[in-house]
Amino acid sequence: MRLRRQPGAAAVNISFHGAAQGVTGSCHLVECAGARILIDCGLYQGGHSLEEENAEPFGFEPADIDALLLTHAHLDHCGRIPLLSRRGFQGEIITTPASRELARLVMLDAANLQEEEAARNRRQAARHGRKRGAREEPRYTVLDALNCLDRFGRCAGYGERLQVVPGIQATFLDAGHILGSASILLELEEGGERRRVLFSGDVGNRGRPLLRDPEVVTGLDAVVMETTYGDREHKSLQPTIDEFYAAINATFERGGNVIIPTFAMERAQELLYFLRQEVERGILSQATQVFLDSPMAISATEIFRRHPEAYGDGTRALFQSGQDPFQLPGLHFTRETAESMALNRIGGGAVIMAGSGMCTGGRVRHHLKHHLWRRDSSIVFVGFAARGTLARRIVDGAGSVRIFGEEIPVHASIHxxxxxxxxxxRQELLDWYRRTAGAPVTYLVHGDPDAMAAFAGELADREVRMPALHDRFAL
Structure with a gap:
């Protein structure tokens, strides 16, 4: 049911229904001109308590939402769209062409994994004589994911200003995060008053080989900004690449395999790009065997190949010259389950990239079961690991972890x-913010409380708010 405007209430409001004092579950609602516009609708990812949030009410009625603007196709930004549709959403979803393709892949994969997990839980419940509960039913099904695809309407080109509904216009700006990612400028008008609000989405790094640098605009009334790394820096790119190759070569010298828990979009493709580059330069042997053991990452790589218009100049030039920046001599795609299982018979000398990046599901858990106990193998983490995930427990130094009901000792080298x-x-986020010239009020989202607080301290001359879940503000 729509919230009815009270006498004297502000005409334009914003509320936060995910990624509020947390890293995942991005979901923000703007009310203006009698319409309700959602920015993202993502899954919570992490420990069991966070996962339970996915089944809770959204904090608004899905049937009341007129449109959803999707910043990008990561699961924590799009993963609850099938549930939103299942519960009554019938509005239009607008996003970039690449995000449209990738979101379809991500949501169908998530639905399939949920169905598999629910079936596994039902079998366990039956064996132990338990009644069925929430864990024995998927949050949404593959059919729900397919049905929500009907809601995808117009595609937004970067820099193109489009009318979402009367009184609300949106411009998608390249966020440089993953293929198709965007920051979204909303221009809101009601009662003769106008507001310009910029949603950062997830902000990428400048100077990366695949994508363009993040774009910004100025003249803003409010900024809604992610703070995932608001309290810390990343290592510079070239030392990172050198460390990556050193870990691989050291593992091969010990006779082991390298297991890389891999995010299917952007990370998998970026690693393939760098592996190809270093094989060409002779840093890695031409005989290096690389297995991309993720049907989703394989499909995502094919989608990446279809959107060279979204890349930076160098990568786009490779495509135009007929070269494939993601292909290297020893690359193997393993789509079938039997092919994946066969990889565990490889004694050494292989790089196995498998999802999921946080080890919350997917094939990587099988590879961890077969390699964590091996002193000659290495597990190389190349992305963020949220609190409560298997990846985070390993990174934090757990002596053993439980995988598929079995306690596995951790003897492999962990990188x-x-x-x-x-x-x-942190510094790139500050630079991004300063290039917007700031705004009268800034809302910090999509970060741990400590990261947000640290970042807020850098914006001491601004009004900064760190909304809690379901907080609502007048713009």
């Missing part, structure tokens, strides 16, 4: 290489 992050570090 955490954070310079590959698709997120801007």
């Amino acid at each position: 955490t290489i954070n310079g590959f992050s698709a997120h801007a570090g």
